[in-house]
Amino acid sequence: MAIKVLVVDDSSFFRRRVSEIINEDPDLEVIGTANNGKEAVEQTALLKPDVITMDIEMPVLDGISAVKLIMQATPTPILMFSSLTHAGASATLDALDAGALDFLPKKFEDIARDKEEATRLLQQKVKEIGRRRISRYVRPAPASTLMSSTSARASNLRQPDRSFAPSRASENKSTDTDIRASGKKYQLVAIGTSTGGPVALQNILTQLPQNFPHPILLIQHMPAAFTPAFASRLNSLCKIEVKEAQNGDLLRPGVAYLAPGGKQMLVEGRGSGQKLRIYEDDNARVTYKPSVDITFASAAKSFGNSVLAIVLTGMGADGREGARMLKQAGSKIWAQDEKSCVVYGMPQAVANAGLSEASIALADVASRINREVGCG
Structure with a gap:
């Protein structure tokens, strides 16, 4: 069964580009798109995707706020797209604090030598985090530990548990x-x-x-x-x-x-x-x-x-x-x-x-x- 993906970005061009890349892989399927964070929250609850790709800067509701709300209501693996700037880095780190699992630059050429390599990397990352299922929430984490000053405004939201459904290989590990x-x-x-x-x-x-x-x-x-x-x-x-x-x-x-x-x-x-x-x-x-x-x-x-x-x-x-x-x-x-x-x-x-x-x-x-x- 293909991994179901929701693509979120306020740019119709970027939504289309990402959707085309994802749909090229037979193990992946775009089941919906959203052009702002509010739509992303609504579509996640409705479609129950396995993975979400999420932009940071969007109208109505930004990506970081959308991640927090999704991780509180419908925990889902999220891959962020970010600009390679200091502001983009800080925002991406905020998104990871909020519960996103990974990120990629919006300009694929910044991370790959050619179009084919960039395509493979995006598909690989979506598949890797799509194989994991976020299972539950834990008590709120101290703001001083998991939240930076730039994201402290959301410290009243619970932090996601990044434990995932166990597999046979993990049952024999030592946790003593x-x-x-x-x-x-x-x-x-x-x-x-x-x-x-x-x-x-x-x-x-x-x-x-x-x-x-x-x-x-x-x-x-x-x-x-x-x-x-x-x-x-x-x-x-x-x-x-x-x-x-x-x-x-x-x-x-x-x-x-x-x-x-x-x-x-x-x-x-x-x-x-x-x-x-x-x-x-x-x-x-x-x-x-x-x-x-x-x-x-x-x-x-x-x-x-x-x-x-x-x-x-x-x-x-x-x-x-x-x-x-x-x-x-x-x-x-x-x-x-x-x-x-x-x-x-x-x-x-x-x-x-x-x-x-x-x-x-x-x-x-x-x-x-x-x-x-x-x-x-």
Whole structure:
């Protein structure tokens, strides 16, 4: 059965373009369109789509407000379309806070080398989030944790539960929150993620204490226009410092360094005084910029067996080979469990390769990190 899609945009041209791309895939079917947020809420309740593609700036009711109302009344996986500007980045992050699962730039050429690649990416993202079913709501999340100042006006709305219907593969995962720390000594924590990552990272980092004993590397697949806004948002919400990484940054305990979008982040040096190298990557064979594999591999060379690396929700297999190098050096690898992932791609690749020592629910990741490094 085809995944049913509702396309929402105030531009008739864009609605038609997106609908044509989606309908080209036999596994997808556009069952309706809407030209503003109010119509989107009404059409969602009427048509019960499996996925919604949603614009942000629309008349009558904007996309962010529509996401909040949909997630409150008829929880549905939502893919946002955004402009690659600072304002567009902030609005998209607000939409993710409200419950949207992923986003794409409205100008497809900004994310793809050609029309065919852009078409495949849109179809793939719709199918990936369409395979998940949002199951229920939980109690409201604290505004200071899940809402930025720009979206605090809606803090009276309940936040969506990003747990999804379990599958057979997730039934055997360990969720024992009483697991003791291994006693291993660390010098670095590294976290890689993609689809669903902004919310997952926010969930984890806001629970780390100010005196966190190690530097943290964050590799999130994200456009260059988004990473400054995302780092700023995290920094405003977290007890630790969060910054967009810059070339030459010295690694300091209690600081999280977010890899800049469109570039690669390497760790250089051994012993004390390791620093970051940020560089433009013109290698056409490298799909992801930033790449989890590249950063993890450099961490293996600089830190050897003293890294705690975690692979979170995301499409594809980025992180698997870097995790393999870390594992071979003696470091520890964890993966997010299937049930709590938006897309169980990257963690599954690591788990299936036998590299992860634990599959952990998102709600437990922060407490497990704190316990493992000796601050919880």
